[in-house]
Amino acid sequence: MSGIKLEGISLDYGNHFALKEVELEIKQGEFFSLLGPSGCGKSTLLNIIAGFLGQTTGVVYIGDQDVTNIPPYKRNLGMVFQNYALFPHLSVRDNVAYGLKNKKMSKQDIKQKVDESLALVQLESYATRMPHQLSGGQQQRVAIARALAIEPNVLLLDEPLSNLDAKLRKEMQFELRRIQKSVGITTVLVTHDQEEALSLSDRIGILGDGVLQQVGEPLEVYRRPANRFVAEFIGQVNIFDAVLSEGTVYETTAGFKLEAERHESGKQPNRVRFMLRPERIFVEQHVSGEDTANRVKAVVKESSYIGNAIRIRTEAGGIELAVHAPDPMFPVLPAPGQELVLSWKKEDIIYLEVLDHESN
């Protein structure tokens, strides 16, 4: 088992970059997710690691070995594909044995390894079935067993859960994490589902427009996104551009005031882009008092109920603010036109980008 190191990976299609200067080190035994919208280059990057695509420049290391010129069939990787890619003409047993037969193992060893792998995914009794006789979740498990049977250096997962329904997807996420932990294999998951990435991964890399925008632990990328792209891609977010008025208080273009914590540089920048997560906003239904820093009156434009929370679109001073209020908060959904008071703590005002360092 080994880690992965990518050094300056670029893929240039002549008229556009699919990937640009990607630097990444994935530690041994780590569960790493590549997250991004479709077309961001995450699958391309995975295919470069697998060897299906060649990078224009850069080096891929698996363990200590430079695999740039090694074809996929010699890289000893496990891979699970989006629609499982089980061989339809082979039984479950033969699917799992497929890679083992390339390893010149004895028949008995193959059989033992297949049984072990099927036990790992709890499908021992399905060995003689054909793929078409399995449910989506079962096919998924077979695909995992097949990938792990060859004892690969690294496990690559290409949107493996996107074809499953919501409930099954949750189950399989647990299952995947369980298996990964028990085998201890370095795993790279490609997904566009932020919740999946957040709940499964040790670390996440967010890709946008072929550029690796941020790498960090789930908590970090959600709470401290590196830039506007990451902030908007993971979860919902309110973003304000504001100008310093005094101390650490800023005034937004909409006219309300934000008070943030001190900037990490020690010197307050003049113009800043802030973010504020909707669930960090407190809602008061009783409207009283004047607007102060981090407290603003708003008008409901639209609200919707999603079970564990209520999503409210509000307007304050001409800009829109998204708010997620916990379910028990409102006996009935707030009606459009209703006035609310929104407030938040200053530590929830996050510096996203500094637009202008100079003070006036």
Add this chain to the structure above:
Amino acid sequence: MKATRQKKFYGVLLAPTLIFLGIFLLLPLIQLLILSFQQVDNFFEVIDGYTFSHYIEVLTTPVYLKTIWQTLFVAVITTVICLVLAYPAAYLLVRSPKRWRAFFYILLVSPLLTSVVIRTFAWIILLAQNGLVNDVLMKTSIIDEPLDMLWNMNAVIIAYVQVMLPFAVLPIATAMSDIKGNLRSASMILGSNRISTFFRVTLPLTIPGMISGAMIVFSLAAGSYITPLLVGGRMQPLLPLSIYQQIMQVYNLPLAAAMAFTLMVLVFLVIAVLGYILKKWEVRVNG
């Protein structure tokens, strides 16, 4: 009410076809079957009474047995060669860039739209003693004497393969393009190189296309008489040729009918076996 009215409407649409094919396809075959059991006099005129003697003649006379054997052999060889050649052709058709693909399709379909007489005629020009191949070979001094390439079974098989190849390529290409791209990726990541991937994934998954192609090529190769007549000569021991001669030269219609039915049964047997394998395979893979 509505459903029955619809059904009636569809029935009305289907009826003319069934009547037409009943009269001009089924009826003549039945007539031919009856004819094959009818007795003949010394001048091969049909007389009263029924007999198995024509079938016995076809199935016991050494020369006819050899003919049957040879017919099947030539059909099998043609089928095998077509299937082997079909793979690289299908590969180019499926995996080449888009604008090339259209070009390959034209090359593939255009022979199907050209009369078999014309295509066979081209082989005479090519293979005759004073034909193009000999001309080129002699002018380049590779040979001194013209080669005898026409009027033998090899010429028949070459012409057959050229005439029937598209029927093998098209279904294999379809089966190939139906294979999901990530199956080959999966095979490679599991340690199979491209050759091994071809034999373990692509080839098995194109079996349906291979069988469909084989069914058509085999039945065409076993049942054609124009091509062997023109490039093989009249004397080749092939059942369709024997049938043609019995009718056009010997005028022994019942014997020709018996031969025709023997041929048809043989062809249908082979097709039935292939069809059975195809069905088995599809049930196994697709449920």
Add this chain to the structure above:
Amino acid sequence: MGNKGTRWLDSLIWIAGIAVYLFLTIPVLVIILSAFSPTDYPQFPPTDFSVRWFTEVFQSEQWMQSLWSSTLVMIIVTPLTVLLGTMSSYALARLSFPGKGLIQSFIMSPLMIPQVVLGVALLYLFSSLGLFGSTLGLIIGHIVICFPYVVRTVSVSITNLDSRLELASMNLGSTPWQTFYRVTLPLIKPGIIAGAVFAAVTSFGEISVSLFVSTPETITIPVRTFGYIDQTFDPSVNAIAVIFIALSVIALVIIEKTIGLSKVM
């Protein structure tokens, strides 16, 4: 993946593939070469250019009479086959009844029945009906042969047709006939056109059955061509062949423009 082993394999497949396509194309090239060559047997490389075989064909009364026969038969066979084929493939696509598979195989069987058998059977039937040697006999034989091609192209179009459109039409109060005429027919038109082209080309080039059921009065071009090749070697056949090739090119263009070549087979 730019390793040497893969490139080597790729070039090998391409060389093999191109060789196969070349093998398929050579006869056509040879014919074109011969048709414009002044010598009886074409020479390579070609020495001279001449259209004398074309002139000979167009001045020959026999060839022109056959050309007329073939064209006449084709003009009658094509619409009839298309009509029958469209009606039956539509009905079969929408009906389900026990034995449907059997009917389908029966309809497609002229593709599988050895052509010599079909020829003999029709010859015998026509002799007993007194149709032997008549143009009507030829027409009937050609319809039987061309029929499966039409069924195949039309069926492809019908399979691709969303049957909910028809249900919608019937829900809006149309009768089955109105639905067929106003919804189905326009949507499967490409398949019908392609089928018509196939039927026309097949009829024009048909020989296996025609050879059995035609007499000198009703001799079609392929049959006459066959006779010329079989008995005497007449180079004017080359010119005829070029006409056939030109026809198939036209057919290809029509098929590609209507249904797309890749969908036909």
